Amino acid sequence: MKNTYKAVEVSAPGVLRVVERQVSEPGAGQVRIRVEACGICHTDAATVTGTHPGLTLPRVPGHEVVGRIEALGSGVSRWKIGQRVGVGLIAGEDGVCEPCRRGDTVNCQNPVVSGVTADGGYAEVMIAEARAIASVPDELTSVEAAPLLCAGITTYNALRNAGLRGGDLVAVQGVGGLGHLGIQFARRMGFRTVAIGRGRDKEKLAKDLGAHEYIDAAAEDAAAALQQMGGARAILATGTSGAAMGPLVSGLAARGKLIVLGVPEDQVQLSAFPLVFGGRSIYGSLTGTPIDNEDALAFSVLENIRPMIETLPLEQAADAYARMIQGKARFRMVLVTKDGVAQGAPLN
Ligand SMILES: NC(=O)c1ccc[n+]([C@@H]2O[C@H](COP(=O)([O-])OP(=O)(O)OC[C@H]3O[C@@H](n4cnc5c(N)ncnc54)[C@H](OP(=O)(O)O)[C@@H]3O)[C@@H](O)[C@H]2O)c1
Numbered sequence: 001m002k003n004t005y006k007a008v009e010v011s012a013p014g015v016l017r018v019v020e021r022q023v024s025e026p027g028a029g030q031v032r033i034r035v036e037a038c039g040i041c042h043t044d045a046a047t048v049t050g051t052h053p054g055l056t057l058p059r060v061p062g063h064e065v066v067g068r069i070e071a072l073g074s075g076v077s078r079w080k081i082g083q084r085v086g087v088g089l090i091a092g093e094d095g096v097c098e099p100c101r102r103g104d105t106v107n108c109q110n111p112v113v114s115g116v117t118a119d120g121g122y123a124e125v126m127i128a129e130a131r132a133i134a135s136v137p138d139e140l141t142s143v144e145a146a147p148l149l150c151a152g153i154t155t156y157n158a159l160r161n162a163g164l165r166g167g168d169l170v171a172v173q174g175v176g177g178l179g180h181l182g183i184q185f186a187r188r189m190g191f192r193t194v195a196i197g198r199g200r201d202k203e204k205l206a207k208d209l210g211a212h213e214y215i216d217a218a219a220e221d222a223a224a225a226l227q228q229m230g231g232a233r234a235i236l237a238t239g240t241s242g243a244a245m246g247p248l249v250s251g252l253a254a255r256g257k258l259i260v261l262g263v264p265e266d267q268v269q270l271s272a273f274p275l276v277f278g279g280r281s282i283y284g285s286l287t288g289t290p291i292d293n294e295d296a297l298a299f300s301v302l303e304n305i306r307p308m309i310e311t312l313p314l315e316q317a318a319d320a321y322a323r324m325i326q327g328k329a330r331f332r333m334v335l336v337t338k339d340g341v342a343q344g345a346p347l348n
């Protein structure tokens with residue numbers, strides 16, 4: 001086997017370049033994965049622009065990674081060589097901080113973060129913490145599974161942890177990588193599902209994905225439209241604009257929840273009135289744990305949920321990333337390695 005592999009690294013802010021790296025052995029508690037597919041999440045922008053706190057360059061981005069285990073570090077017994085696995089964003093808790101000691105490992109204060117503290121999946125090979133990987137079911141191809149490991153789990157977990165009941169009105173703001181999966185999860189979990197986008201061009205796609213209703217936030221006041229429908233029990237805010245999030249609180253029913261998933265650069269401004277009068281709330285939600293990822297994958301198989309993707313070869317990562325940033329992806333760009341192609345992954 002070749003002892004080098006191709007990776008796409010951020011060598012300087014804004015520069016994604018293809019490099020050749022030495023294959024290294026996984027350390028204790030780690031596995032080495034031969035990557036087949038990696039989705040491009042909007043969060044990768046924090047690595048590509050070099051703005052993520054604590055980031056040092058060069059760094060390989062990517063945290064929607066699917067591949068096969070090809071080497072086990074010492075002490076790894078749960079996983080087998082050849083097994084197909086996935087890696088998400090929060091890729092290894094320290095186990096000793098206060099949230100970890102309370103069992104809240106996704107909020108670890110010192111986690112391994114794929115593509116930020118450790119090299120991620122824009123590569124033919126990735127070293128991952130064995131405690132952070134998820135098993136990928138046979139029913140999903142690698143390119144289908146990849147976006148579920150961040151965009152999927154993030155919307156799936158936010159919905160299933162929101163204390164909702166069947167038939168509740170749930171809105172998904174933003175029809176992008178996260179949003180198009182959030183719409184599918186909300187519909188399949190049994191909620192009256194409303195998609196909120198900008199313009200009419202995504203309306204049909206949103207309805208095809210399962211939205212019962214579509215609100216064009218460019219043409220009408222989204223909060224008023226939600227109130228006309230009775231008010232949302234929950235809104236998943238997946239957009240990249242803080243200015244667009246705050247006013248949504250007024251679209252919630254009494255005790256409704258605005259769940260912030262997007263991480264905009266601008267501030268979220270809030271009026272206290274709808275929060276206080278009606279007991280509404282706003283909080284954030286961060287991806288999930290490896291076992292949550294297995295749940296998200298299993299639910300996707302169960303309910304036939306699949307990401308809508310565009311695939312490109314790993315070497316074209318810069319083009320794929322640009323398409324995502326420009327909002328042109330429908331709806332997730334997925335990078336495919338030569339091993340992914342060998343396993344049958346499509347390229348378009
Ligand atoms: N919480 C978490 O754990 C987590 C996990 C993954 C990603 N994220 C964050 O979630 C956000 C979305 O990620 P993604 O991968 O889905 O991104 P994406 O595929 O690039 O989609 C961007 C979304 O932002 C919306 N948007 C852009 N500009 C907007 C504006 N001015 N007003 C309202 N909406 C606007 C777009 O809405 P339209 O449909 O209207 O065009 C689109 O739905 C990012 O901030 C990312 O960092 C968070």
Ligand SMILES: [Zn+2]
Binds near residue numbers: 042044063151
């Ligand atoms: Zn992500």
Ligand SMILES: [Zn+2]
Binds near residue numbers: 097
């Ligand atoms: Zn911790």
